[in-house]
Amino acid sequence: MTTLSHAPASSRPIPNPKKSLITKLNMGTGIVVGVIFCWGTYFAMKAGRDMTDSHNVNKVLLMSMFAWSIGFLIGIGAFIGPFRWLIGKDLTDEEQLYLAVDGQGWKRYFKYCTDHKVVGIQYLVGVMALLGVGGTMAMMIRTNLATPGSHFVTPVVYNSLVGLHGITMIVAMIIVATGPFGNYIMPIMIGAADMAFPRLNALSWWVLFTAVPVLCSAWFLGGIPTGWTAYAPLSDQAGPGMNAFVATIIIFAVSTAVAGMNITTTVVAMRAKGMKWNRVPIFVIGATISVALAIPAFPTFMVAMIQTGLDRTIATGFYDANVGGSGWLYANLFWIMGHPEVYVILIPGVAALMEIAPVFVRKPLFSYNAAIAGFAGIAGLSVLVWAHHMYMAGWMPSLNGPFMVTTEFISVPTGLLFLVLIGTLWRGRPWMKLPMLCVYAFIWNFLIGGITGIYLSDVPADNYLHGSMYVTAHFHYTLMGAALTGAIGGLAYWFPKMTGRMLNERGGYISFWFIQIGFNVLFLGMFIVGAEGQPRRVADYAHLYSHANLISTMGAYSVGIGMIILLWAIVHSWRSGKIAPMNPWGAKTLEWTVPYPVPLVNFDQPPVVTSDPYGYGRSAK
Template sequence: MTTMMERPTPTSGDAPKVGIIRHLNVFTAFAVGALTAIIVWRLSLALLPADSESAPLFTREDKITLLSMIGWFVGFMTGIGALVAPFRWVMGKDLSHDENMFLAGKDMGTKRYFRYTTDHKVVGIQYLVITMVIFGIGGILAMLIRANLGTPEGGWIHPQAYNSIVGTHGIIMIVGTIIMVTGPFGNYIMPIMIGARDMAFPRLNALSFWLIVAAAIPLIWGQFIGGISTGWSAYNPLAGQAPLGMNGYIMFICIFALSTMVAGANITTTVVRMRAKGMTWNRTPIFIYGVVASVALALPAFPVFFLSQVMSGMDRALGTSFYDTARGGSGWLYENLFWIMGHPEVYVILIPAVAALMEMAPVFTRRPLFSFNVAVMGIAGICGLSVLVWAHHMYISGWAPLLNAPFMLTTELISIPTGMLFLVLIGTLWRGRLWMTVPTMSIFALLWNFMIGGVTGIYLSDVPADAFLHGSMYVTAHFHYTLMGAGLTGALAALVYWFPKMTGRMLDKKLSWISFWLVQIGFNVAFIGMFLVGLQGQPRRVEAYAAIFNKGNLVTSIGAATIMTGMLVLLAAVIGSWRSGVKAPMNPWQAKSLEWTVPNPVPLENFETLPVVTEDVYGYGRKN
């Protein structure tokens, strides 16, 4: 397929011969998905036996819900056309050249964004839009949380609805931050940056995106059948007790885990196999390392998450007892499985965002990246250690008190490679001449936020201090500082930086500055307030609290509203600039990496002739 795409045979003047995939798009996908779900629902309603009154668990409704959701999933993927090529392949014929070109979105205009399109640039834009939608929904939920916490007694919304909103905000923001860099920029920019014409597996690329769309519906569906009242971690046995909406979470995670596995395999293969001639590992930009580290770390992590949810679903729908202590299971099993995914996952989020800023730092200081090797070591070190620290989330769970000391060791060791990333950034800033742009200031914002997130992480890594801080708002503030203060800051800088290449227009300067300051100031106000109520003793995930926490919560709510304002300004800037912004030159930042050597808009297969790389991309300044 790749070779075919590299050397397109000229098409004849006739209309291209394209089979059924011509008729499939997001609308047929939704229609087929909904129809399948309804058919499965009616069938299971009619066929499944009633629960016995004396059964310890009633499983019939869970069976019906899960089957209907699986029906939706299969129907949606069929309707979008994901199964056409595999089906043909089984039948012994592959897609025709015209069909491949159609899938790549050749001459399709905006329609290609609503189809199973394989072009990495289309997938990148699709990821960008869905990331913005996810952040929009997650942000609205955050505002509802803050509104309910406006008064100590809470009660504005139903407590279970509140728990559900907290859980949905959590999981949707986690998913949003996982895909926020590797999705849009990993798909759009990365192949151009390494001098490739497309990803290694273009169809898997389309698959990974549409799996996320397919996954979103069960989660939304779940909100209307009881919600996910367990928080994003969905601890069992509480998740076994939760309403039917929990099945939406289970399906969502299973499908999303598939998506990350597919994307991880695809991106890793692309980087390993398809770098331009001369792009040795020493000349590969640090951003590429960040993206590969992120998806490669997700490869071992997400199958575990997938399995943990399959078991959770079996407990609910088949009456098994993996996690039900009363019938021989263990909640600690779930905690272990969850955090074996859960801790690598925060680095899945963080590494590409920091790497993106490390990519930008030389551009905006006009000097080389300080110690590329240390940056690579730092990323590799974090990847290696991050799979060995999961039980620091379980210091006080009572699971294995004897393991607290070893896990404290691994957790504190991770500060060494993390410190290396700091060294690279401040080393690059040292005596550089700053070009004052939003990405430049984002580097400073990241240093500030990540420093606070990192140092508070040291307190939390310490077992006796964690015995006080665990489960309090302090932890919530801490991971917002790392995932949002560091992660999201990097992703927003990446948006400003690569927006000209992705849309062909510059992002509105004034509005992006306003947005930057609103978000950063609001963020620090909100989460410093949250640190303080945590230290005062406010537990996480409470819909009502003692009056002493009122002030701190008020501060947090004001900060949160400021963040929301800033993000809305950014939304206006993105939409306005995308439609009618200033046309961007080919290389507006005068950067040296390959993505700036292709014209705007980027042609279908990126490069007319594949580039040959002779030096790394950080050759700024006078050599010494």
């Protein structure tokens, strides 16, 4: 890798490799080339095909979507580096400086920029947009469920809403912490000048970007009727909108593999001198375990999606029992990814809160080793529990017992995470800022999410609760109540470093209480109706459940209002908030030793680490 150093920002001329193609490419050219590729492929493939045959329709649509993605990447210049490598004419120093686009203002956010800080901001804005879209769909779902017999949306649209809300939120939550903080903050935390592979870093973001319009196109192609799990053979038989789902997952899996490889390599190979493994900040450990878990997990989902795509386009029969296929194959492949994915989402959020807690109680992190053991234990066990999602599917009933045991075992490393957080808070004197409030909210929410999960891991209890609103409430308590709360805490904590301004405190507090109270009102009620038998993914319900559903919907509106206030606080603070000092929290990790704007290579001199990052109240060792 080439690393870049800088002169003071005020005296910096922008490098201008005049003859290079890279100076002419940006998001606009990417969109133009992507659209040309997409429509070109569409019309070229459509010509002469019988478009009444669903296989042909799927073939044309799926290839057009991939053509969009590839075309966009060509148009933005993602393949210039590999092509130049191929012909042995590597990018010049000047071109690499240009790609880092330091000093080019807002335009750099719309280019194939290799600066990890720009990529981090791109991820942050992307995540907020995805959460906004997914959240709006959640509001529509809850509005429809406010009263029984509601016709706010039709059942078909409701089905699509549930599926698209699910997959949009899953994608957003997978990147919610590792995207913005893993890219912007993490390299600085470990004392690195950049990510290990800056061009691949940009690639991971822009590949993900191309998946967004593909996913959105599902609405215009009839939606997806399968829920986010896309179970076969329903997904084989679904309408054209399903192609958008298939293409999105395949594109997203590529992005995840590239990002996971990059983050893991950066942490393993680019830590500052003196940063031994036991001095690595816990957020970095958590993010690395998370992405390292994602590297082997997502390809199996990709296999499942490619098989779905082949069934839909060229009439293979992976999931068609008429020609030797089986829906259970899909369920296995999906959940082999699906359960680790829960922890891919959860771990970075928890790790961010573990980073926050010592700073705001001015105590060392309680049992750093237990935290690592907790993360590693969860990651290790997470690949051995997938069939608990299939207890009631009839697949291998003889394995239900073993899978119940492995699932319940996950409580042990999960308990370690609680131990670490509570041990850190114990007898501390908390500084009750927004990041710290998120720590307390996490403990409450994740306790409920975790305990209700034990019931679902139990085969007899799951026999009753399976497929009910109880399940929906449980996983929202873990994914939203825990992981998203962790990410919001992380945003409040690192906002000054990422934007140079303090997050508006009043807006932050108000949004926090709206979100947390609303969240608990929303999902606690859902446990009750779920336990009473209200099925999930159904647009209507019996009058018996009407009061609880109305209360849940009111909770959802409270969450929605809180999110809007949070968005306002972020935008307002970013534009005109109070200027942040270099280290507003008095934290000891390396990212707080650099000024804002963070220099191009982060540090004027490579830092040397001589102590652990949580040495509050004790001398350095």
